[in-house]
Structures are given as C-alpha cells and as structure tokens.
Amino acid sequence: MQIDLNADMAEGFGPWEMTDDAGLLQVITSANIACGFHAGDPDRMMAAMRGAVAAGVGIGAHPGFDDLRGFGRNRIDMPRATLENQIRYQVAACAGMARAAGGQLAHVKLHGALANMASEDEGLARACFTAALSVAPGARIVAMAATAQARAAEGMGISWVGEIFADRAYRADGLLVDRREAGAVIHDAGVAGERVLAMLRAGAILTADGGAIATRIDTVCVHGDSPSAVAMAQSLRATLQRAGVRVAPF
Numbered sequence: 001m002q003i004d005l006n007a008d009m010a011e012g013f014g015p016w017e018m019t020d021d022a023g024l025l026q027v028i029t030s031a032n033i034a035c036g037f038h039a040g041d042p043d044r045m046m047a048a049m050r051g052a053v054a055a056g057v058g059i060g061a062h063p064g065f066d067d068l069r070g071f072g073r074n075r076i077d078m079p080r081a082t083l084e085n086q087i088r089y090q091v092a093a094c095a096g097m098a099r100a101a102g103g104q105l106a107h108v109k110l111h112g113a114l115a116n117m118a119s120e121d122e123g124l125a126r127a128c129f130t131a132a133l134s135v136a137p138g139a140r141i142v143a144m145a146a147t148a149q150a151r152a153a154e155g156m157g158i159s160w161v162g163e164i165f166a167d168r169a170y171r172a173d174g175l176l177v178d179r180r181e182a183g184a185v186i187h188d189a190g191v192a193g194e195r196v197l198a199m200l201r202a203g204a205i206l207t208a209d210g211g212a213i214a215t216r217i218d219t220v221c222v223h224g225d226s227p228s229a230v231a232m233a234q235s236l237r238a239t240l241q242r243a244g245v246r247v248a249p250f
Contacts, residue, residue, distance in 0.1 A: 001244070001245045001246065002245070002246040002247075002248055003200060003217070003218070003219065003220055003240065003245055003246070003247060003248075004030050004218060004219035004220070004247070004248065004249055004250040005027065005028045005029050005030070005219070005222065005233065005236065005237060005247055006028060006029070006030035006031065006032055006060070006109070006163070006219050006220070006221050007019075007024045007028045007030075007031060007221065007222045007229065007233060008034065008062055008111070008221075008223060009025075009031050009032065009033060009034070009048050010033045010034045010039070010045050010047070010048035010049075011034045011038075011039035011040055011044075011071075012039065012044055013040065013041055013044075013068065014041060018039065020230050021044075021047070021048050022051055023229075023230035024222075024229060024230055024233055025048075025051045025052060025054075025055045027230065027234050027237055028057060028222070029057060029058060029247060029248060029250075030057060030058040030060055030107065030219060030249055030250065031052045031059060031060060032060045032061070032062035032107075032109045032111075032142075033045055033048050033052075033059060033060060033061060033062055033094055033097075033098075034062050034064075034111070035062060035063050035064075035090035035091070035093055036090065036093070037063065037064055037066045037067070037072065037090055038064035038066075038067055038068065038070075038072025038073075038111055038112055039064075039068065039071060039072065042097070045093075045094070046097055046100070046101060049098050049101035049103060050102070052103065053101055053102045057249075058106040058107065058249045058250075059094075059098045059103050059104065059105055059106055059107075060105065060106055060107035060108060060139075061090060061091045061094035061095065061107075061109070061132070061136070061139070062094075062109055062110075062111045063087045063108070063110060063111060063114070064090075064110065064111030064112045064113070064115075065086075065111075065112065065113055066086060067112075070113075071112065072111050072113060072114065073113050074113055075113045075116075075117060076113070080124075080127055083114075083127070083128070084127055084128075084130070084131035085131070087128055087131040088131050088132070088134060088135045091105075091131075091132045092135040092136070094136075095135065104138075105136050105138075105139050106139065107140040107142050107161070107250075108129075108132040108133075108139045108140075108141055108142065109141075109142035109163070110128055114128070115144065115149070116176065118144075118148065118149050118152075119144045119147035119175055119176075120147070120148055120175065121148055122148040122151050122152045122155075123152075124148075125143075125148050125149045125151075125152035126155075129153060129158065133158065140160060140161055140250070141153050141160040141161075142160070142163050142219060143160050143161070143162060143163065144162075144163055145162035145163055145164050145174075145205060145215040145216060145217055146162075146205055146213045146214075147174055147175060150162055150216070161218035161219050161250045162215060162216035162217050162218050162219070163218070163221055164196070164199055164215075164217050164219075164220055164221070165220070165221045166186070166192045166193070166195070166196050166222050166232070166236050167185055167186045167187070167192050167222060167223055167232060168184065168185060168223075169183050169184050169185075169186065170206070170207045170208060170213075171207060171208065171209075172207050172208075172211055174205055174207070174213045174215075177208060187228065189228070189231060189232045189235035190235065190239075192232060192235070192236060193235050193236045193238075193240070196220055196239070196240070197239060197240060197243050197245070199217065200217060200240075202214075203215070218250045219250050
C-alpha cells in the first residue's frame, strides 16, 4: 500500500508566521502553496517552493477566495466568470513561481470555503477545475474524496487524486463536519494516525456516526495552520510506516 502526504503551506503573510514550512517539508511528499488570495505572498511562495524542490516534494497550487481577513474560510457568492478568472490568476502565478524556483507545478487543490462549496456543487467543481487546467494543463487535480469534487473530476476524464483529511471529522454524507462543531478538528496525533490507517485499510471514509463510505484514497492532508502541524505530520507518517504503508508522492 502506498499513500501521499500533503500539507498546505506558505500561508503566512508579510511578518506574520503561520506554519513551520521547513519542518513540514521534511515529512510530507506534496505541498499546497497559498497563492496570495487567502494567505501568502510572493516571498513566502518562493521560499516554500525552493524548499520543496530541495526536499523532492511535489509543488501544488492552493487557490482560494480573495479573503485574507477570513483566511479563505468565508463563503463568497460571486459571478462564476469572476471566480474562474481568480483561479486562473492564482494557478498561473503559482506555476510561474514554481518554474522560477527550479521545479514545476504538479497539482492543484482548492482551499477552504471554496473547496467546501465545490465538494457540494458538481457544477462549481467543474468550473474551478476547468479554469485551473486552462492555465496549467499538465497539473493533476486533488479532489476531496467521495464528494462532488471527485464526481466532477471523474466525469471530466481528467487526471485526479482522491484526498482525505487526517485531522478532520466527516459527516454521514462524506462532507467535513463544520469547524464550529465540537469534534470537527482532531488534535490528538495518535488518534489521527490510527484513524487514517483504518480508512486506508478499509478503502473508505469513516464517518463520525460510525458509517463507512467506500472511496478512492490517494493522498492524506495534514493541515499546516496550527502549532502542532509538524508533530501531527511526523506522528502520522511514523504510524503509517510502522504498518507497512509506503509514503511517496502520488
């Protein structure tokens, strides 16, 4: 069994730090780089990308809503054409920066509220993926497993990978439990690791109500926007490797 580990990074802004990107790059195999809309700036993007190239970690664009104040977690209703152009703008910038850093853009993964909305709305997911691929046609799409994102990617016939989250709880319909609800975020690294291992063995998302949703799982996300992100990633990787799971880029 093989699995990719991904994390969001370059999510600070100016003098404000968010994550130990250098530490995460020693553990993960794919990096989702903030493109400046929900977080990040050109200096942070370049630093993270150079670090990823040096560590042999795949580089991905992580586009989100233009929402620095809300960290991209506010749902925003806007004209579809405007959203598509915002995605093109972010992904194109990320692809160009990756080349300048000596690497190349490997994947695209939607961020925050935009990702959650696309996981509920197949039409929105298609629009986002089409916009991203219009400027980065060689990139793979990282889609939230067992959601409208995955259905859209499958229906479009594009190259995609299915993603689950190590540190988030799931609803019975396969969507993430709202962060405002108790138990939505898993902080115990040991619990997260055993839970991910159980999902990989089952080939299914395990939901908060005890259910299981069979799905394709290619990559596991550890959120990078917490002080314990590196420790969580290290613990998860160690748990998987002890169980004989090979950790490698998708």
